[in-house]
Amino acid sequence: MFFDLVWPEGHARLDLPAAGASAVDVALALAPVLPALALLQDWIGAPLHDLRPAADAPWPAAALTLAWGEGGRLALPWRLLPWGRTPPAALPLHHWPCWPARLLLQALPAARLPARERVPGALLLLPASFAGADCALELHAPAGGLPLPRLGGVVWQPQAGSLQLAAARPLADSGDVGARVWLEQTLEVDARAWFGGWPQPLELAAGAARLEIDGGPCAEGPLLPAGRGWGLRLQRLAAVSEPLAWT
Helix, strand or coil: CCEEEECCEEEEEEEECCCCHHHHHHHHHHHHHHHHHHHHHHHHHHCCCCCEECCCCCCCCEEEEEEEECCCEEEHHHHHCCCCCCCCCCCEECCCEEEEEEEEEEEECHHCCCCHHHHCCCEEECCCHHCCEEEEEEEEECCHCCCCCCCEEEEEEECCCEEEEEEHHHHCCCCCCCCCEEECCEHHHHHHHHHHHCCCEEEECCCCCEEEEEEEEEEEEEEEEEEEEEEECHHHHHHHCCCCCCC
């Protein structure tokens, strides 16, 4: 049995096991989950505007879908997701998915990388790696066309081959793209990381990285140790007529 959970910012979809579609069946399906729905409103940070039975429509695609209780499921659209807030422990959400994400190793003004210095073989040092600064995770393919927050507080330890989260905090995009260095490898990150959890470190060794300037591909190459930090060897540069083939 499907229900629409209506907030002014969007509609969530709740699927509950039920014996039938009568008014009595609706009441029997909803009664056990009313306390959990109150917790869901606390997590979302806004009261429900409406709760109503819904037709058997296609399941929302641009949403976080989780198992709900015993035999149910919940779809929360991106606009409703309470980024950075941990769900109440008693909220019966299970089977969190993994989301494709990419690791931002360095961001710096594009003016610090003039074209005359971007030559094959050059070593671009990553200041953040020398300072022990955090990296950030970004969802690889934001769904629904919405800007989704980056996840800060990410500690990358290449020597140990692991990626850990020291203090999860959503980061807003400043809008000033500039120059950014991304790890080439796409990661599969437990979605709970964006909601106050980090179940276990990711095994992640140093590999190839890519440089983007003003949102476009510029160069790619291997990450190399450089003293206490790391640098990106500019092994292949992007030509205007032949962009580098990364996704």
